[in-house]
Amino acid sequence: xxxxxMVVNGRRKTGAVEDRTLLVQFLRExxxxxxxxxxxxxxxxxxxxxxxxxxxxxxxxxxxxxxxGSEVTTIEGIAGAEDLHPVQAAxxxxxGLQCGYCTPGMIMTATDMIRRxxxxxxxxxxxxxxxxxxxxxxxxxxxxxxxLAAAEAxxxxxxxxxxxxx
Numbered sequence: 001x002x003x004x005x006m007v008v009n010g011r012r013k014t015g016a017v018e019d020r021t022l023l024v025q026f027l028r029e030x031x032x033x034x035x036x037x038x039x040x041x042x043x044x045x046x047x048x049x050x051x052x053x054x055x056x057x058x059x060x061x062x063x064x065x066x067x068x069g070s071e072v073t074t075i076e077g078i079a080g081a082e083d084l085h086p087v088q089a090a091x092x093x094x095x096g097l098q099c100g101y102c103t104p105g106m107i108m109t110a111t112d113m114i115r116r117x118x119x120x121x122x123x124x125x126x127x128x129x130x131x132x133x134x135x136x137x138x139x140x141x142x143x144x145x146x147x148l149a150a151a152e153a154x155x156x157x158x159x160x161x162x163x164x165x166x
Contacts, residue, residue: 009077116135
């Protein structure tokens with residue numbers, strides 16, 4: 001067992017994991033953060049997307065030990081206790097969800113997309129960047145609408161932000 005320690009949704013979390021434990025397993029099983037979904041076990045569907053050090057990452061493709069020392073944000077950590085994040089609100093307003101299974105991963109991908117592109121997002125870019133997120137209910141039209149509306153609603157705060165490592 002290896003000791004891991006990371007900041008998850010603003011709080012320091014530690015635990016002992018086997019070296020083969022995936023980040024998604026640590027989040028769901030050890031920390032009880034079940035908003036991050038496991039959809040395919042092959043890192044193709046995007047239901048497990050979280051942010052690791054500010055970047056969207058498929059948490060089923062990264063060992064928990066590799067995320068040790070990082071800052072991780074899950075769907076549970078993007079909004080305040082009282083309000084929805086603007087992307088969550090846009091998904092609700094524009095019916096960007098159906099069964100909801102892919103929604104956490106879509107929202108986490110969208111927030112990263114808006115961080116990187118700001119208000120310069122267009123439909124083609126959104127569709128291209130959603131390539132790694134699968135919606136089995138075929139709700140893409142409304143998901144794209146919701147992401148574009150969120151980028152616009154976030155306005156000046158949605159101007160592109162680059163991470164130091166970029």
